[in-house]
Amino acid sequence: MTLLFTQSFTGVSIGAVLLLIALGLSLTFGQMGVINMAHGEFIMAGAYTVYVVQKGISGAGTSLFVALPVAFLVAGAMGVLLEWLLIRRLYARPLDTLLVTWGVSLVLQQLARDIFGAPNVQTAAPSWLTGAVPLPGDLALPASRLFILILALAAIGALAATMRLTPLGRRIRAVVQNRDLAKVSGIPTATVDRLTFFIGSGLAGVAGVALTLVGPIGPAMGTNLIIDAFLVVVAGGIGRLRGAVITAFALGLLQAVFEYATTVSTAKVLVLAGVVLYLQWRPQGLFTLRTRSLA
Amino acid sequence: MKRLRTHRVLASVAALAAVVSLPACGAEVGTERSGASAVKPVVSADAVKVGLLNSLSGTMAISEVTVRNSLRLAIDEINADGGVLGRKIVPVSEDGASDWPTFAEKAGKLVRKDRVAATFGCWTSASRKAVKPVFEKYRSPLFYPVQYEGMEQSPYIFYAGATTNQQIIPALDYLKKEGVKSLYLVGSDYVFPRTANKEIRAYAKANGIEIAGEDYAPLGSTEFATITNKVKASGADAVFNTLNGDSNVSFFKEYKSAELNPKELPVVSVSIAEEEVKGIGAQYLKGQLTSWNYYQTTPSAKNKSFVAAYKKRYGADKPTSDPMEAAYTSVYLWKAMVEKAGSFDVEKVRKAADGVTYDAPEGKVTVDGETQHIEKTARIGRIRGDGLIEEVWNSGGPIKPDPFLKSYDWASGLS
Numbered sequence: 001m002t003l004l005f006t007q008s009f010t011g012v013s014i015g016a017v018l019l020l021i022a023l024g025l026s027l028t029f030g031q032m033g034v035i036n037m038a039h040g041e042f043i044m045a046g047a048y049t050v051y052v053v054q055k056g057i058s059g060a061g062t063s064l065f066v067a068l069p070v071a072f073l074v075a076g077a078m079g080v081l082l083e084w085l086l087i088r089r090l091y092a093r094p095l096d097t098l099l100v101t102w103g104v105s106l107v108l109q110q111l112a113r114d115i116f117g118a119p120n121v122q123t124a125a126p127s128w129l130t131g132a133v134p135l136p137g138d139l140a141l142p143a144s145r146l147f148i149l150i151l152a153l154a155a156i157g158a159l160a161a162t163m164r165l166t167p168l169g170r171r172i173r174a175v176v177q178n179r180d181l182a183k184v185s186g187i188p189t190a191t192v193d194r195l196t197f198f199i200g201s202g203l204a205g206v207a208g209v210a211l212t213l214v215g216p217i218g219p220a221m222g223t224n225l226i227i228d229a230f231l232v233v234v235a236g237g238i239g240r241l242r243g244a245v246i247t248a249f250a251l252g253l254l255q256a257v258f259e260y261a262t263t264v265s266t267a268k269v270l271v272l273a274g275v276v277l278y279l280q281w282r283p284q285g286l287f288t289l290r291t292r293s294l295a
Numbered sequence: 296m297k298r299l300r301t302h303r304v305l306a307s308v309a310a311l312a313a314v315v316s317l318p319a320c321g322a323e324v325g326t327e328r329s330g331a332s333a334v335k336p337v338v339s340a341d342a343v344k345v346g347l348l349n350s351l352s353g354t355m356a357i358s359e360v361t362v363r364n365s366l367r368l369a370i371d372e373i374n375a376d377g378g379v380l381g382r383k384i385v386p387v388s389e390d391g392a393s394d395w396p397t398f399a400e401k402a403g404k405l406v407r408k409d410r411v412a413a414t415f416g417c418w419t420s421a422s423r424k425a426v427k428p429v430f431e432k433y434r435s436p437l438f439y440p441v442q443y444e445g446m447e448q449s450p451y452i453f454y455a456g457a458t459t460n461q462q463i464i465p466a467l468d469y470l471k472k473e474g475v476k477s478l479y480l481v482g483s484d485y486v487f488p489r490t491a492n493k494e495i496r497a498y499a500k501a502n503g504i505e506i507a508g509e510d511y512a513p514l515g516s517t518e519f520a521t522i523t524n525k526v527k528a529s530g531a532d533a534v535f536n537t538l539n540g541d542s543n544v545s546f547f548k549e550y551k552s553a554e555l556n557p558k559e560l561p562v563v564s565v566s567i568a569e570e571e572v573k574g575i576g577a578q579y580l581k582g583q584l585t586s587w588n589y590y591q592t593t594p595s596a597k598n599k600s601f602v603a604a605y606k607k608r609y610g611a612d613k614p615t616s617d618p619m620e621a622a623y624t625s626v627y628l629w630k631a632m633v634e635k636a637g638s639f640d641v642e643k644v645r646k647a648a649d650g651v652t653y654d655a656p657e658g659k660v661t662v663d664g665e666t667q668h669i670e671k672t673a674r675i676g677r678i679r680g681d682g683l684i685e686e687v688w689n690s691g692g693p694i695k696p697d698p699f700l701k702s703y704d705w706a707s708g709l710s
Contacts, residue, residue, distance in 0.1 A: 120574030
């Protein structure tokens with residue numbers, strides 16, 4: 001019973017990590033159709049932000065909360081720079097975008113190596129995030145995982161609110177649904193693109209901050225995450241936030257079950273095979289965006 | 296008596312004639328038979344070349360650069376002290392680039408083009424296996440500085456790191472002594488952990504230790520919540536950890552989150568040295584155990600000067616670790632072998648190797664000529680809050696290397 005509970009929570013928390021790393025991508029790839037292979041390096045930038053902030057602010061708890069908005073801005077700014085320098089010239093050429101952003105990801109990894117050194121770096125976690133939160137009935141939940149879950153839910157809430165309630169959100173949706181029509185309606189599509197990319201990349205930075213609590217912080221950390229992020233967005237249905245949320249938690253739970261029943265290696269294979277089969281049945285993913293555009 | 300001598304001389308002349316005439320009848324056959332592929336090192340009156348073959352780029356660069364640093368330190372020290380047999384050591388640098396075919400190619404270049412007297416380097420077992428046929432073909436020696444899974448012996452490799460019975464078995468002996476009855480095995484999914492765990496299982500069976508579970512994660516995997524839950528639920532007394540690289544970071548962070556602690560459920564690691572502790576965070580590792588032959592804190596006079604020299608040259612925040620020390624020591628061992636042989640000739644150096652000793656930072660080490668491994672002292676260490684590792688137990692003296700575990704009855708079915 002205890003095990004069932006902790007294992008379900010593990011599944012949910014794996015889902016929360018997946019959601020955080022995929023959330024930004026569901027905007028840039030899902031909404032804008034940009035295959036950004038450097039997304040993982042924006043996550044890395046967020047993680048290194050914690051490291052840099054901790055050089056200035058000693059309190060592990062304070063620095064974590066300072067690092068959250070800073071990482072959002074840093075990664076977001078990197079995203080805007082990337083969009084402005086390269087991606088906007090390649091909107092009609094998705095395959096070129098893939099190659100270019102992959103190149104950018106390699107450049108960013110090397111930059112991180114040159115600035116911070118090739119070995120992993122460590123950040124201090126606040127003491128209230130390194131233990132477990134006790135629950136009634138001899139149960140306990142890892143505090144770091146709980147924090148990531150809350151952060152993921154907060155991020156998705158903020159993003160959903162932005163998309164639904166703000167003028168910016170309306171414009172983003174308009175551009176996604178029909179770019180030409182949005183343009184003739186007077187929406188500055190280029191500016192909207194840049195803002196979308198800013199938010200999407202910024203969310204990657206936030207994910208990076210969260211990952212310092214559970215994983216390594218090093219130049220290559222992004223490459224381990226990018227596949228999972230694309231997996232969630234593709235299986236969830238391109239352009240649908242709801243799809244990404246449900247898929248992230250479903251994949252997390254599946255992974256936890258398979259890992260428990262078999263081994264981590266086998267679980268990875270099974271989850272991947274499951275997604276492949278699922279996409280055979282529903283090539284558009286969990287949710288599809290019905291638009292009037294011909295594309 | 297005199298006639299006999301004449302006969303001998305005649306016979307020798309005849310034999311010589313036969314040998315000389317052989318290449319004439321078939322040059323190819325001659326090459327194959329006499330092993331003419333052996334490349335003699337080129338040594339000038341005042342210099343001798345050695346090869347340094349480490350990954351300076353790619354994923355392994357993190358670790359291998361530290362080995363390169365200590366190799367250079369040893370070479371410069373020896374040169375400042377007059378060199379080897381009156382000759383300065385001239386290092387030829389090659390980058391293996393974390394890519395095994397590249398290692399083989401560069402090894403060939405060092406031996407055939409540069410004609411080095413010896414090569415120092417390689418880290419992963421995969422790179423060692425890739426260069427092994429090259430060094431064997433051209434009959435040139437490689438000094439390998441890292442602990443490995445054992446079950447190997449090559450006439451042209453000197454293994455300066457620990458083999459299984461100098462690292463893993465002492466760790467198991469220590470756990471048994473501490474009263475561990477049940478062990479959980481966690482490792483990365485590749486050859487070293489799988490081989491090591493096979494050996495651990497055989498040991499456990501013979502020593503009445505139960506294996507509570509065995510789990511592998513792909514290299515680079517960073518999701519350890521489930522494995523931690525399994526470990527927690529298994530009721531094991533200790534965890535034997537053969538994870539490598541980034542996975543260690545996630546594993547120990549998760550371990551702490553699950554409120555597991557080294558007092559109740561210690562983790563013994565064989566791939567975490569001082570450098571890795573820095574990348575994971577001492578906060579997460581404090582109190583956990585490691586098994587090596589050397590720590591920065593090892594109390595020997597030689598180690599004090601080694602650590603001081605290293606820090607002076609590469610930075611005060613740079614720790615020294617076991618593979619770095621083994622690499623440093625291997626250069627001095629080669630020097631001692633050459634001086635004992637009185638020659639740089641590879642076969643003479645190999646013959647002289649047995650019994651060569653050196654007062655290394657880890658303590659006195661001796662070359663075992665039969666296996667070309669090194670007799671080393673095993674040391675179990677506990678990770679401190681400041682990121683260094685302090686010794687809690689040692690084997691009391693150097694352990695004779697036994698790469699094929701021939702002297703252990705329980706290991707009879709393994710090789």
